[in-house]
Amino acid sequence: MKVSLQSKITLYPLSIQKDKKNYIVEEPISGDFFELPEISVDAIKRLDKGEGLAAIEKTLKDSYPEEEVDIIEFVDQLVELGLVQDVDGVRVNRDKEKQAKSVSNAGGFLWIPHWVGHLFFNGTMNKVYLLLLVSNVLILILNPELLPHYKDIFLFDSMVLNVINYLLISIVLILIHEFGHVLAIRSYDLPAKLSIGHRLIFIVFETDLTQAWKLDPKQRNILYLAGMSFEQIILFLSFGFMLLFPDANFVGILSIIVLDIFIKSIYQCCFYMKTDVYYVVENVTGCYNLMESGKIYLSSFLKRHQKSGKNHKEMFQNEWNLIRIYSAFYIVGVFLTLLLTVLYFLPQLYYMFSTIYFNILGAGDRAALWDAIVFLVQTTFMLVLLVYLARKERRKN
Template identity: 60%
Template sequence: MKLTLQSQITLYPLSIQKDKKNYIVEEPISGDFFEMPVICIDAIERINEGQRLGEIENELREKYPNEKVNMIEFGEQLIELGLVQKVNGEKVKQTKETQSSGGFTWILPQIGRFFFNRVTNKIYLILLLINVSLFVLNPQLFPHYQDIFLFDSMMLNIVTYMSISLFFIIIHEFGHILAIRSHDLPTKLDIGNRLIFVVFETDLTSAWKLEPKQRNILYFAGMSFEQTFVFIALMIQLLFPEANAIFIGILGIIIFDIFIKTLYQCCFYMKTDIYYFVENMTGCYNLMESGKQFLSKWLPFLKKDSSDTEAFEGEYKIVRMYSVFYIAGILLTLCLFVFYFIPQAYYAYSQVISNLLKDTTPAAFWDAVAFLGQTVLLLTLFLLRRRGQSRVPFSGKE
């Protein structure tokens, strides 16, 4: 469907709200959100008034003399985004899926507000500060790489750690779910991946309906729940140091797990909760993509992607600053490997190999065999996954 300056466009009903720098446009039928500058909003308002593209172009060129105005190109973009219902009275052919109501609507907003309100939000921040203070004042509580080795059995250690880690992943995501339900907005829980890690992800798309300040609570909700558990674990360790050794050891695993996950949130080369908070505070909603473009000048492995978007005017200073944190996140990951993951792997496999080669009990021998077996299985699955990702699917389209 070819557009001309004489074309008249009919848009789907749109919801528009002011954001940090630009505007957030919602198409309620599909539930899609788009960020647009003020000149685009002016154009949409004139389109809704029934003006032709040529008339709008002339008015906008007069109002924004320093801007490049091309209404035919803008109209084609609106069609591509699925926002155009009719052109010159003729219906645009496209498949538009109606957004689902979302999951977790059975959780009452009042329950969400019980956990996330003006008072509790301050309490979560206070707990974080207390936790940091406790680590500073009591260095013996600081997580150590050997904290996960609670038992003689290496398989039992792995199962225990994975079970605790999975439990707190669910706790983390329910923090996000309860926070968004406190605003009576729908959400759903998906499974995704970051690097080689499989992760649960709470869909916070509907949070774009909220003001930027309200969205910040949603991003920190999971970490807020985690810090509450860290505070409880630290207090028990301090107040009851002579408690059951297994119980104290499990508390140590909890602290270790959340500590690593909190540092992981600071790895800005991935889209973590803290990354989304920074995006929200700066109003730069393509920060990672723009940052990778900026860094690709010096880091060849960060190739520009055809889907990468250009930063809005005035964002380049923020993008440069983000690039520094991007590199810092990579260095932080290397530190985690050097001080935690590599020592853990060395300790675990040295114990396992010792149990295989030396005269040990049958239980220790078969525990070592099982541990090496699961290692081989995980490596095989990882290599198969990488191989599958490297294949280019055949397409009959030219």
């Protein structure tokens, strides 16, 4: 379908709101969101008014003399994004209605009343979560013995029971974390969806917070931090019971909870992944391609191509200093991951597989031998599942 300056363009109904630097444009039928600059939004508004392409191009060239204006190329881009309903009376996207039906039937935890979410996320509760975070940090500083140890996950002699126990606790904590996101977005009467993904070697649940783009940046931050807010409650209660009842039987379970939240909290600061904290930084700065831009900067820096770096500086313009700062935190995140690997994951793996190895050699009884065999089968299944999820995500991308 060829677009010319004489073409008549009809767009789908669009919702437009001002963001920090540019504009967020929503196509309500599909629920897709796009970040567009002012000149693009100006063109869209003129298209909605029925102005001709030639007249729009001339007006934009006069209004934005420093910009390169090609209205036909812009309309082609709108077609690719699925924002054009028809060109010269010919329907462009015939699958839009099916897509709309799919979105409308997607659920989104709409059965949870928005007032329930508002009970947990409001001005007062948000301050409580911040206070709990500060309190938990102070508790760790004053009671360093509460810092988690890599052996905390080994409550039983059986490695199979240890793994199952840790997985169950971890899954429950993940669900609580994600349910925090769900309640937060429901507090604004917006839908959310849960899916399964992975972070490095960890299988995780993920909450789709796409609809957060309907909100202003400060409100989005509440949604991004909601999961960690719920974790602060759990962490504070765990510390409290561990200090009050240090010899109780349930302290072992609480130690696993503390270990799990502690590691995941550190991972939130690993900015080479798109974590909740990363999205907050991205949202506060208004630089919504921070990771991608940071990778470009690091790549050019490592290659030491001065000319390439200069071109990138012109490309990023006002975001250049921010991207350089982010790149430093990107590298810090990599070192944090290596530190966690050295302090926790490698010692845990060594302890587990050395125990399994000696049990297979007959160091233990028959029960220990069968435990080792089941553990190896269990580990193989988890690795297969992880590979499957990684391939599924790669196909999706």
